[in-house]
Amino acid sequence: MKRDDRKAGRSVASRQAGAKSRSQKGNPALADLLREARKNKDLSLQDVADATGLSVGLISQIERGLTTPSMRSLRQIADAVEVSVSSLFARTDAEDAGEGRHITRKDMRRVLNLESIGMHMEIMTPTEGTPIQAFVAYLLPGGMSGTEFDSHIGHEFGIIIDGQLELFLGPQRYLLNPGDTFSFNSETPHRYVNSGTTMTYIHWVITPPIY
Incomplete structure (x- = not known):
């Protein structure tokens, strides 16, 4: 593992540990995207719960940024609101469309x-x-x-x-x-x-x- 990757990993861990010690809040950006996707499909929380088998309470907590889903639950919700999981990942403005098909900086x-x-x-x-x-x-x-x-x-x-x-x-x-x-x-x-x-x-x- 390269030194800069180790440093990046420690930085990620320290940020997450700090956030976790302060609260159990989820990912606000992810919450906004999931809520917007659901509303764009004119689906209720109950509709998503019925499609995923998850509880209305859990879906509501995720959409309010109070918790984050497991990997399985994230895929289930994304399928229910008809968006790709990749669309829920934060993107950077640094992306170069010319090389983006082959290179990921x-x-x-x-x-x-x-x-x-x-x-x-x-x-x-x-x-x-x-x-x-x-x-x-x-x-x-x-x-x-x-x-x-x-x-x-x-x-x-x-x-x-x-x-x-x-x-x-x-x-x-x-x-x-x-x-x-x-x-x-x-x-x-x-x-x-x-x-x-x-x-x-x-x-x-x-x-x-x-x-």
Whole structure:
């Protein structure tokens, strides 16, 4: 792991830890986008709850920025309001349309902060035109994908750069350390958590893209 990436990771972790110590608020920008998308489709909170199986209360909290969804819940809500998950990632004004199809500069990565579950993601591949998607994930101690198992079409591969990851694939549990890699069919029920005491930093690849 390069020094600047380590520094960036520590900066992300410290910002998230500070935010978490002050409150359990979610991501206001994400909340606004989800609420706007729902209203654009003329859907009620109950409509989204019925489509996702999530409670009206949880969806309301997410839309008010009081909490952030798990990775699975985020995809379910995005599907219900008919937007792509990638459209919910914060974008930078630094993006150059001329090279954006092939090159993603470090300061051009799309980012998503999910403070309530202790996770920060940065997409390293272009928005469109690629059959694979690569991203980095930072997990605070106790950070996770969510408490529920997820499954979807695709295949995933990753390498643990720093920290520790507890990966659950169906009934199997794996404890991964720096340098360990994983690969699995995304239709296998899966979830993961940083069960260590320091930030976990992961390079992740998934096909087809889902974020």
